[in-house]
Amino acid sequence: MESNRKPKREEVELIDFLIKRSLKKISSDWKEKITVQPMNDGRMGSLVICTNDKKEQNQRFGEQISEYHFTDKDGIDVIVSLNVDNNGNLFELDIWKTDFSPLIEFPKVIDICPDTP
Numbered sequence: 584m585e586s587n588r589k590p591k592r593e594e595v596e597l598i599d600f601l602i603k604r605s606l607k608k609i610s611s612d613w614k615e616k617i618t619v620q621p622m623n624d625g626r627m628g629s630l631v632i633c634t635n636d637k638k639e640q641n642q643r644f645g646e647q648i649s650e651y652h653f654t655d656k657d658g659i660d661v662i663v664s665l666n667v668d669n670n671g672n673l674f675e676l677d678i679w680k681t682d683f684s685p686l687i688e689f690p691k692v693i694d695i696c697p698d699t700p
Contacts, residue, residue: 587618587633593689594619594630598676600692601649601665613673626685627661628678645669647677655680656687663690 590598595614602609610616622629649665660681668674680686 587620590617590619590630593691594676596692597663597689598632598665598673601651601663601676604651605649605665607648607667607671609667609673617673619676622675624678625683627680627683628676628686628689630676632673632675634672642668642670642672642674644674645671651690653690657684659684661686661690 599614602613616634618633619630620633622631645667647664647666651663653661653663655661662679662681664677664679666674666677678686
């Protein structure tokens, strides 16, 4: 697995969009606390979300808190899920392109929510 890095702007925007769609309360300072690790998913874009530059040792999948469907530039459907761990902390951004091909482009939040500044 690759080393931790700060999430890219489009990754932060997508995670933020999914948090806002969720009924789950996530700490308002999550953007300052996370780093990400790309998952070995065939370049579909999935990310392990780490807090304080590390994955917690006993961290396990807890639940999916939000989901969004969109169509990639090549017309293939994509399902994006935001998951939290067993303690309610951000855990992963799961991206599944239904034909398992690499993601061409993250959805632009401005296109999803035109009222977003």
